[in-house]
Amino acid sequence: MINAHRDAAEDGAQVIPLDSARRREPERGPLERRIAEGLAFLRRRLAGDYEVDEFGFDPELNEAVLLPAARALYEHWFRVELAGVDNVPKDGGALIVANHSGTLPIDGIMLSVALNDHAGRHVRLLGADLVYQVPVLGHLSRKAGHTLACHADAARLLGKGELVGVFPEGFKGVGKPFADRYKLQRFGRGGFVETALRANVPIVPAAIVGAEEIYPKIADLRPLARLLGLPYFPITPTFPLLGPAGLIPLPSKWMIQFGEPMTLDEYGADAADDPMTVFNITDHVRENVQQMLYDTLLRRGPAFL
């Protein structure tokens, strides 16, 4: 009797419950499903039930909170146009080398949105140590997957096959006066080339146009900067004149261009220890970025339209 019942259940019932379950699913409206997803997300966050990597990268927070906020700025405020995304390797380690500008490093955030949305890769940027000394900024930057600009971190990330982004100009680039816009500064000491040589990964040059106009730095209050321990204290047409409202970036039109990957295969493993080779490659990368910068600037036309 019981056996017969089980047989019957096995014969026919296997189809029926599945079918009815499938039919029940669409009853949950899209709104209801979004609420359920939101609650599940909230529960995971409150319970600490998520994972971070050894750099402190929190993919879930990045996906759900940090990136959407930056994406709004990317799409509607700066209306970023991309070119040459195919030059970014689909997988494996690579080093993106870009120009740095804008008084505040918004270009890094836009670069990470561009690569996340259009190249399907999380870029791990290398930031100045100042970033990690400032409360809130430091841990948010780590949660977004970025880390300190040092050999050890870059090498470790590249070794894991990550896409690493670097702004070799550093503060000299991001804090240059408006009059010097789109003029590349010195490319650090070429440390990024050494790292790429050691890790044997290609260098992808990138030009970011538009960031120069977001906070035009027309003067620098050096004594105040020194007092606050900052690399510069910018005066822009709106800051500090309009107070906090002056922190709203001007809505310039942006373009990001990725150049062809520069493979370093022709150099041997010892090349990283040969300063002359490193300087030559550094200059080569710098010229590439500068050329791309001029071309893209011409293509963009007026800054705010």
Add this chain to the structure above:
Amino acid sequence: MPAAAARVVLVTGVSRFLGARVANTLQADPGIDRVIGVDTVPPTAPLGRTEFVRVDIRTPGIAKVIASARVDTVVHLSLVTSPSAPRAKAKELNVIGTMQLLAACQRSPDMRRLVVRSSAAVYGSSAKDPAVFTEQDEPVESPASGYGKDAVEIEGYVRGLLRRRSDLSVAVLRFANFLGPSVDSPFTRYLRMPVVPTVLGFDPRLQFVHEDDGVEVLRRMTLEEHSGLFNVAGDGVLLLSQALRRAGRVSVPVPAPSFSTVGDVGRRFAGMSGFSPELLRWLTHGRVIDTSALERALDWRPKHSSESAFADFVTGQGLGRGAPLQVLDRLTGLFQGDRR
């Protein structure tokens, strides 16, 4: 497996938690003839086959023990890391004790193997740290105080001994913070505060080593001959905010300058031990160490990740599921109830 035929093993700090557990594990090994435990205070629990000798390693008495028992392996575990002892006394125990012990080791012709418990605190904690420290990395900011500085000095004396006795095989183990059901440390006391203060605007990356794994590493290191520096930690990383949520603790961000004041108030009124400067720095900037050298040497990796060591601690302490989560679960329960 290159097993050193360890016959007479001396364990320092045997009356404390880690020393007692390591001595217990070693005495179960048939390859070891004698386990001698030394400490300044008598052990609280019976040590079994381990012979207890009450001797202060800061005195030459330790040399007599090593010479008369013909000790060939020393496992030096008596690093005082908790701020419960006055700082001057802890430093005396850590640094002077190690000097005497190493002097005795250098003198003894039977000595072959030395295993030293050091701490990942030797790397310090600062905003300019690389994300992950390997054994070759120098600290960006060397620890200026506390047991971290003691550990740096201890490692210096161990290097000195190795220069003079190059026939010894020495392993120095830099442990991440111990955690587990029976660990009592400044960090576990911190987590048990009624309201847990955090440093405003900072969310450090933390790593833990489970007590069982720590004991197992020390056992293997005592029995096998691996020389050098080794980082010891569970895989993976936990953020402080994440840890507090998993333990269901209520936390309050406090600006860094007033953070130690909170600790002082806790010490005065709640019988807590306050926050040492190194704990404060660790809770601000955190620290992550790379353990691949240990895994390669032992061909073994810790059973517990940092996460599961923390989870084990949380269940051991009966923590978990904080008030916000309970409220949320209650609310979602209502919501689901409506639908049915």
